[in-house]
Amino acid sequence: MSQMSPVPQAAPAIAFRDVVKTWPHRGGAVAALDHVDLQVPRGGITGVIGRSGAGKSTLLRLVNGLERASSGQVEVLGRDVTAASGRGLRDLRRNVGMIFQHFNLLANRTVRGNVALPLEIAGTPRGRIGPRVDELIDLVGLGPLADRYPAQLSGGQKQRVGIARALATEPKVLLSDEATSALDPETTTSVLALLRNINRELGLTILLITHEMAVVRDICQHVAVIEAGKIVESGSTYDIFAAPTHEVTRSFLSGVTGAALPGFIARRIVPEGAGPAILRITFAGDSAAEPVLSRIGSQLGVDASILSGAIEEIDGRPFGNLTVEVPAADLSRVRDFLHARQLGTEVLGHVG
Amino acid sequence: MSANLAALIWEATLQTLYMVAVSGLIGTAIGLPLGVFLATSKRGELMSAPLANRILGLIVNAMRSIPFIILVVAIIPFTRAIAGTSIGTTAAIVPLTLAAAPFIARIVETAIRDVDGGLIEAARAMGANPGQIIRKVLLPEALPGIVLGLTLAMVSLIGYSAMVGAVGGEGLGDLGIRYGYQRFMPGVMLVVVVVLIVLVQAVQSTGEWIARRLDHRAAKDRGP
Numbered sequence: 001m002s003q004m005s006p007v008p009q010a011a012p013a014i015a016f017r018d019v020v021k022t023w024p025h026r027g028g029a030v031a032a033l034d035h036v037d038l039q040v041p042r043g044g045i046t047g048v049i050g051r052s053g054a055g056k057s058t059l060l061r062l063v064n065g066l067e068r069a070s071s072g073q074v075e076v077l078g079r080d081v082t083a084a085s086g087r088g089l090r091d092l093r094r095n096v097g098m099i100f101q102h103f104n105l106l107a108n109r110t111v112r113g114n115v116a117l118p119l120e121i122a123g124t125p126r127g128r129i130g131p132r133v134d135e136l137i138d139l140v141g142l143g144p145l146a147d148r149y150p151a152q153l154s155g156g157q158k159q160r161v162g163i164a165r166a167l168a169t170e171p172k173v174l175l176s177d178e179a180t181s182a183l184d185p186e187t188t189t190s191v192l193a194l195l196r197n198i199n200r201e202l203g204l205t206i207l208l209i210t211h212e213m214a215v216v217r218d219i220c221q222h223v224a225v226i227e228a229g230k231i232v233e234s235g236s237t238y239d240i241f242a243a244p245t246h247e248v249t250r251s252f253l254s255g256v257t258g259a260a261l262p263g264f265i266a267r268r269i270v271p272e273g274a275g276p277a278i279l280r281i282t283f284a285g286d287s288a289a290e291p292v293l294s295r296i297g298s299q300l301g302v303d304a305s306i307l308s309g310a311i312e313e314i315d316g317r318p319f320g321n322l323t324v325e326v327p328a329a330d331l332s333r334v335r336d337f338l339h340a341r342q343l344g345t346e347v348l349g350h351v352g
Numbered sequence: 353m354s355a356n357l358a359a360l361i362w363e364a365t366l367q368t369l370y371m372v373a374v375s376g377l378i379g380t381a382i383g384l385p386l387g388v389f390l391a392t393s394k395r396g397e398l399m400s401a402p403l404a405n406r407i408l409g410l411i412v413n414a415m416r417s418i419p420f421i422i423l424v425v426a427i428i429p430f431t432r433a434i435a436g437t438s439i440g441t442t443a444a445i446v447p448l449t450l451a452a453a454p455f456i457a458r459i460v461e462t463a464i465r466d467v468d469g470g471l472i473e474a475a476r477a478m479g480a481n482p483g484q485i486i487r488k489v490l491l492p493e494a495l496p497g498i499v500l501g502l503t504l505a506m507v508s509l510i511g512y513s514a515m516v517g518a519v520g521g522e523g524l525g526d527l528g529i530r531y532g533y534q535r536f537m538p539g540v541m542l543v544v545v546v547v548l549i550v551l552v553q554a555v556q557s558t559g560e561w562i563a564r565r566l567d568h569r570a571a572k573d574r575g576p
Contacts, residue, residue, distance in 0.1 A: 151570055
């Protein structure tokens, strides 16, 4: 397991236990969540990734009771959300902040007014709201814009207001519903950096849902992959990136790990054949820096040509991914050689 | 036009303003909460009460279906019970209010339904109770729309107020009919119409101005 990710403490911040959520549909029912078990460690950033309609949004909304589970149990900070209602549920929600893809800011309140809203709702004395709001606006770097209205802000600034608002009542858990999906890449990076700072400085547990593996790569220590209402794979981000086992995980990964094949190869690839094999090699940990390809050449006498590749850092550790073309006849020798060096391989197909 | 006639028109204008203002005020006092309820009480909504929603919706529709002139006559006993008399300017306020309230309720309902559902969800996630969501989110966000709707209601009331002459309601419309039509004084009719146009114009412009001031949805006043 990863040494860098924080050791999960005894009690997780959020625990889903055998959670089922069904929607009525034409007299029958469709399952949005199908027996989900998931634990979200305290103090970490956990990502749930899935396609649209996979059930990730429903999963997130169960945490603060915006949706109710059909069966099973959802526990947040040791309290059972599924059993809470009325005042108890509203108290619990003040300990769980939430940010949204479309920000959901009040158009007719200024930045200051928006950040003050959860405090007003919580019944914070008027005299204490002002200083707290200023503090939060500074925290997210929006000091000079405090009296602007949302329509006068950029998307990234709006999300910063959303974050300040979500932190107002000093929650222990922050839920992020595709918070960067409506933002451009550069803004996404800065909003993610803000989330990571908050996570570190305030010790806040963050559970986020996304359909972008880049978000998981950039800030999540833990990841769960959801497909058709089921968690198909979960674990530390590093392990999942290094050794994905499920098809859906692989397809999410292909966009972000330098593992995407160039189009001219991808169009010619066939599952079986006598043509050169397309092999993906994953490097984890220290081997990421090893000159493996030149050794294949010098020790096996095999020429492997590089098709694509990248080395990046995940959760503070190097992680590499290389796609090469090797003659079909040498494939098994090359794989044995690589496996002996603790490298992962996967045959993507053959050039037809 | 004689000074006498000018005084008549002035008096009639005040009567019209009185009827419209009072019925508009009471109509809003009834219509606003009713509209809030209609907008939030369907099944699964904030104050889910589907049966009450259906019944109130039916009553509101029924009230709005009755032609105003028929309403005026049909509720005379009710008017007498409320106002103590069934004729005169004050009595006219009763049918005007009854016409305005359901109209305003639908306007408020529409404005509230226009508020982005994401805002309700955000407020729920903050731990807001239904009352707080209505007071702090729905009404303030719907306010520009409500003000425009109330403007529309006031303009309609000015029109309706011209019909209450049928029960001795007086006001501009009544003056126009009695002098302009029955005594064949087209000049009076013309002046009445002009005063009505000015009134409607003033109400409309004021309403739009207020709504614009309240509405921050567009980036029109981008700062430095």
